[in-house]
Amino acid sequence: MSQAITVTALYAPASRPELLPKALASGADAVLVDLEDAVLATHKDTARANAMALLDDLPARPGVQVRVNHPRGRFGPSDLWTLGTHPAMRAGRVGLRLPKVAGPDDVDLALDMLNVDTPPRVHCLLESAAGIENADRIAAHPAVAGLALGEADLATELGLRGEDSYAWVRSRIVIAAAAAGLPAPAMAVYTDLADPEGLAASCAKGRALGMFGRSALHPLQLPVIAAAFRPDQRELSRAHEVVEAAAGAEADGSGAIALPDGRFIDAPMVAAARRTIQLAARLA
Template sequence: MRPHPLTWLYAPGDRPEVVAKALVAGADVVIVDLEDAVAHGRKAYARAATAELLGEPCPVPVHVRVNALGTPLSDADLEALAPLPGLAGLRLPKVASADDVIRTAERAAPRDGGAPALYALLESALGVERAFAVATAHPALRGLSIGEADLRADLGVRDEAGLDWCRSRVVVAARAAGLPPPAQSVYPDVRDTDGLTASCARGRALGLLGRAAIHPRQLPVIERAYLPTPQEVERAEEVLKAAAAEEGAQALPDGRFVDRAVVEQAHRTLALAHRTP
């Protein structure tokens, strides 16, 4: 089993040379985008190029963001790509209901097996309101995340702080459904590494885990921001050492209280630090 991804790198499907570079850029997952990053006149070419790429297993997991659900473009995407051996997951844009997930899973299921892993992008107020229904819509759904640019436009939100409630709602919905913590949406300014670092810190505080990127230079910044610090690792090890020495709730010499919930959090911290499942 692979450890939980921390970095997802987008690449436009109509630029195979960029996709090829993305595959060796160090991201945990590469997302080939057939939707917003591809002009309408190049959709068919992008689909064909992506099908060629996914005709055999890839060196890293490759997800594909298909076109708008329920359209001829997305139907063609699903038919061409869902059965291919190199496909690790389908990213579904602008999901607004459980039915969106169910219909996609049914269309994407090959005749001899189940649907590929699906990941829902919530990009509207309605999608966020229905987050738990979406999260529990179908067994093929493996994750939720927010498309923040579209959501911000839908809500009229002026800055990042205005999305905190929506982020928290999706974090809770994912946890309640037994899904991994959602990843944070892309940070659009590829040169602003300080802003990216601060934004990741905010996302991490809200319970998000990892982030999508639009340029390889963002990958190490995201990974550093989401991996536990040496101090956090040290504190987690102290908690587990104390818990192993004595059962039940207790207080450490520095005043920290240790109980089962604190121990579980320490285990999660160390698993993430060592990138174990």
């Protein structure tokens, strides 16, 4: 599946091996095999072994990432050294999800520990003030494939309260990702599993800021997230109108593209309209 239309990503704690096949079969666009926050310190070794066993039998599907512990911490080096020995990681079939990235040197350290010839796609979680301040430098690292926020840690460090308090940091990484040519950042997990209405409203706020897609803690959140990022009928109609106007301009050789109401559109708007149509078809 193209990363550009990845909408849902489901976390699965590697300490619970019975959940890993279920996560792969959940319909999520990406499965995030977690060795970090969802795993108790006493279960880290077992979780690492479970993750390696999963990679042994990994089906031929894209979108699997392993979230390791931080490379400067107690468990991260073992995670990275071990993963670096697996053929799936060495072949680039598995992505690396790196938490608490404060700067591009954290990415370099993780790759040094991984010690593979071809770096995997690295997805960086920015969870500190330092990470937000260095977002543009992190995004520009050649191995980095995407940015996301770790909002719980940010809230603790910065004293953030309520959904609206994240607006600036969300916008900051949206701009950093776009400037580096990366996909729009996905939103962080919504921790209240019993509040689908709150999840939908939160997704709408993130989408309005330029974020796209979201990580989930439970499969029941996946359809709510998909619906929140699905283009509505008005957006889809507008996209078709733009694409049809562009096709007409190409056919008559005019080069100028105008909608029936007289508004002019340009090439980036046409490209965005085509992406909207593609996304709506996939999420239909």
